Amino acid sequence: MIKMIALDLDNTLLNSKMEISDMNTKILKKLHKQGKKIVLCTGRPINAIWDWLNQLGLMSEDDYSVNFNGSLIVHNIDKKPLMADGMKRTHFKNLHDFCVNNNFPLDILDFSGLYPISDLPISGYEKRFGTSLRAAYTPFFKLPEVDYSKAVICTEPATIDQIVKTLPKQLKEDFHIVRSQPMILEFLKPGIDKGSALDLLLRHFEWTRENLMTFGDAENDLEMLASAGIGVSMANGTPEAKQTANHVTALDNNHDGVADFLETYFATND
Incomplete structure (x- = not known):
C-alpha cells in the first residue's frame, strides 16, 4: 500500500x-x-x-x-x-579552485541562506528565489565556520554542458554531483x-x-x-x-x- x-x-x-x-x-x-x-x-x-x-x-x-x-x-x-547532513567550508576548497581557474560563478548554501562567492563572477542563482532566500555576498575564505548543505554553479546551459564534460576526477570523488536544471549543477555531500x-x-x-x-x-x-x-x-x-x-x-x-x-x-x- x-x-x-x-x-x-x-x-x-x-x-x-x-x-x-x-x-x-x-x-x-x-x-x-x-x-x-x-x-x-x-x-x-x-x-x-x-x-x-x-x-x-x-x-x-x-x-x-x-x-x-x-x-x-x-x-x-x-x-x-x-x-x-552538511559539510564544512574546507570541503569546497577544490571546487573553489576549479571555479577560480575557469572563471565560473559559485554559490554555497548553508541550511538557511545563500553565500554567493564574491571573489568569483556573480551568478543568477539568487534571482531564482527572490526574497525567500537570505543572500550574503562573501569571499570564499571569509565564509563562516558553519555547516553547509551544498554548492551550486549556475550559468548558461552550454557552459554547464562543458563543465560536466571536464570535471576533474577529484571533484567527482569530493561530491555527489547532479544537474538539477539545464543551468544549475549542484555539489552535494557524497551519499x-x-x-x-x-x-x-x-x-x-x-x-x-x-x-x-x-x-x-x-x-x-x-x-x-x-x-x-x-x-x-x-x-x-x-x-x-x-x-x-x-x-x-x-x-x-x-x-x-x-x-x-x-x-x-x-x-x-x-
Whole structure:
C-alpha cells in the first residue's frame, strides 16, 4: 500500500508558470486528508517552498519536506530539522579552485541562506528565489565556520554542458554531483540525495520503500525514482528519468500530469 507520495517541484508538480495547478492541489489535498503523507522534495530551502506547503495544507503534526536535494529533512509546522547532513567550508576548497581557474560563478548554501562567492563572477542563482532566500555576498575564505548543505554553479546551459564534460576526477570523488536544471549543477555531500533522505523518512514512520510513490523529471530525482515502490517520471522528464522510473505520466507538468496519474492509480489500486 502506498502511504507516502514524494514529489519534485520544478517541471514536475510546478507548471512553467511556477504554480501548482488547481487540479494538482485538489488531488493532493484529497489524498492527504485520506492519510497519505505528501512530501515535497526539492533543492530549495523551506522558506522558498512555504507558500506551496500552505497551498497544499501540509501543516499537520506529521508533515515533512525534503530540502537541498536530500541534505535536510524539515518538520514543516515548526521548521525544525529531522535530519541535517552538511559539510564544512574546507570541503569546497577544490571546487573553489576549479571555479577560480575557469572563471565560473559559485554559490554555497548553508541550511538557511545563500553565500554567493564574491571573489568569483556573480551568478543568477539568487534571482531564482527572490526574497525567500537570505543572500550574503562573501569571499570564499571569509565564509563562516558553519555547516553547509551544498554548492551550486549556475550559468548558461552550454557552459554547464562543458563543465560536466571536464570535471576533474577529484571533484567527482569530493561530491555527489547532479544537474538539477539545464543551468544549475549542484555539489552535494557524497551519499546525499533525495532517495537517501526519503529512506530516512520512511524509517521514521516505520514504513518501507514499497509504501513510497515518487514523481520526478531530472537527474537529481533519479535516486528517489529508483528507490520507490512506484517511481513515476513525468512525460516531460529526461530520458534518464523515464528509464529509471517504472511508470511515466501520460501528461506533462503543464497539463496536470501528476493529478492525472494519481487519479488513475488510486481509482484502481491500493
